[in-house]
Amino acid sequence: MIYHLATQSDWDEAQRTGAYTTSTRGVSLEQEGFLHASRADQWEFVRERYYADVEEPLLLLEIDTDLLDVPWREDPVGDDTFPHVYGPLHPSAVTHARLLSGS
Template sequence: MRIFHIATLADWTDAQASGAYTTSTRGVTLEEEGYLHASRADQWEGVRAAFYADVTEPLVLLEIETDLLDVPVVEEPPAPDVTETFPHVYGALDPAAVVEVTPL
């Protein structure tokens, strides 16, 4: 299954150098949140509009192949009052699981 994550180019570049991507979402680390926020193909554009519209630094869309992950992915709502589910990656993302990077 393919899922998507919006990242700053700087965070993605750092992950490639270190071997682990650990930014949960804009300004929040995996350690702080407990998982990495991700989206399905029909969700990422809405996430970009809602949370990244004012970002001026370069962004990239990471396309992640879940079969290449060695950490769990769980479909769940991002907050108690939200009914729509999103894929959450429970652990650091190995850059090798990213099969395509698209500049946004």
């Protein structure tokens, strides 16, 4: 299981179109080349550092890597590694979308 922080509007668009393509806040898959993700022990840090000021509803997408139809891997980032998904995320690979904040 890996995790991705998503705004409600981006997740709604993915459910409408069948593909989630937001790499990270304000950056598309096309721009970055992969979707940023986190392990269970990393997502809260990512939320605090990059999403603390988000005012719209924020979701934590729980992604079952066994359900992905695109490659993913742990890549080095500084002194750690983070999971990256190398292609569009199909909503069927998301086992749960948990509301973290917003209305």
